[in-house]
Amino acid sequence: PVATPWQQRAAWTGYTTALQAQGAEIDEIDIFGRECAVTLPGRSKMPSHLDDDHALRNWHAQLASRKARHWRDELPISTEVAADWAERPALLRALEIVARHARADSTITPWLTVPWLLKSMKITHAALPCLTIGDKALRRAPRDAQTIIVRNLRAFADRAEEGLVRLQALEDNRLRAADAIRDAHRPGKLATLLSLMQFVPVASPRLVAETLYLTISGAGKLLGRAADLDLVVEVSGRQAWRTYVARDLALSFGFVQRSVGRPLAPPKYSANLEPVLQVFDREMAELDAKLASLGRAGPVHFPGA
Template sequence: MRSLARCTGAIAALNARISVSPVATPWRARAAWSGYTTALQLQGVETDEIDIFSLACGLRVPGRPLIGTHLDPLEELGGWQQALAAHDGAGWRDNLPTAIGEPADAREHPPLVRALDLVRQHAQVDKTLIPWLRTPVMLCGLGLTVTPLPCLTGGVKAFRLKRTLADTDWTAAFNSLSRAAEAGLERLDALEQLYRLGLRSLLDAYRPGALPRLLALSLSQPLLSPQAVADALGLSVAGASKLLERAAADELLVEITQRKTWRQFLTPDLAVQFGYAQPKRGRPRVTPPALPVSRDMAEVLDAFDREMADIDRKLASTRIDIKT
């Protein structure tokens, strides 16, 4: 019961925050990559988040082991993201196999238990990624979230391997979703901090140039290279390199490759989480005061929001190929 209560509370906290966040759209893209990684791991695929993040960003991080050529790890990702974006809350049961159902006394159980039991039944009849990926839709359909939250994928392998679950299996499933929700909330906090830091950098910049476009791109595509930035923003490779160095000097990006060619940059929060940068030690910095409300500030906010919307449209309409 403690695990159930913790999981329900974590999901509720994330659901409340994402509904008012200014970075909800880029967060959903990152959460989808994270949730998709969880689904692959439940299928027995040996991969880490950094591998899926890098492939989704069209890059390959040096030193990472290659995923077998017999497997397309992103085969279901695009369709799943589109299905989550198109979800309207109605008819969420229509895509479930007819063999899946709920007993007459199902409504006596908490919604979280009902949702995970549907995942368990689905995993018994479908041996693909789909049952794990359907978890956010089931949580939304049963009223635990307003919209599907992509990071809340999965369950436990026991759902597929056992006909009768022990209490420890249910506890493991609750704890898994709790960790996913708590990690999603932490990443939302970090992304909002990066968003605010970017706005401060733009206000302090004498000539921001293409910096607002780079910041908008980094929120949706956190792993970048000079060639990728040049292609996305219409710059020369040399100009893109200088722009990335400028962002790194302002602590908006972290260089994760120690070389002069084929350089790659990652947002600071993910650089720490993936082990490419050390977390800051000691007493945390005092949170800067809120940005002053002024006409200049409103113009910067409006311009940055337009850049983010433009980047979202570009990324949604183009397929980024993997660059070695």
């Protein structure tokens, strides 16, 4: 049930990595906020030359494509390889192709191509946007290539680990949401809100009101209720324009401090949770279908909202 929101969040993270590799001074939260159509307090406005959501949407479409492609046919680079190419470790082969592509193309494209390249080379089963890397040193042919190789292999490992951690966080959020809904008195649209926050992890009362067909006051109260249940975190600290972030991302982005000691485990799955999980998953499936029908994975602006 959390595959689509994970893919979406991972693409936002990967896109941030690619922009940073091009010298952009932005953080993940800037892309998350832009894609959720929410202005985050205390953040500088996105530079106009970077504010191109079409580039990210095109990348979403490429990542979702089922078309079988091979890097030899698609990339504008030499396809000649060394005699021992097949015996080399797979990730070293991938890094060599990335370096060739980066030297041939000075744009952001070589970095965004990495997830697809790993799939094309059968290193991964799917295009995983969390595995985006970017390193300007790959555009040169330095003497100390070993340092660059080690740095990027570590980057792959770090990105993969972060992807697993965030996938688990989404699974935990699903269980916590179901547990809270089960115990809530008159939950109302709490399940719909928490499902929405999987896809749109940065939200404001206005966005929630437009999406869930509520008044702004009602949306604010619903978000406040979710915050009281410790399922979302209010990060604005202002009364007029409140902003909320999914709790796992609030921790990742440094809006709240991690508790000292062992973190609280999510509720364990039990048969008692199954009816609520079915409701929650149905809400997520409906949101997923609406996004798919719009052909987009960015800000949720449904027809009529």
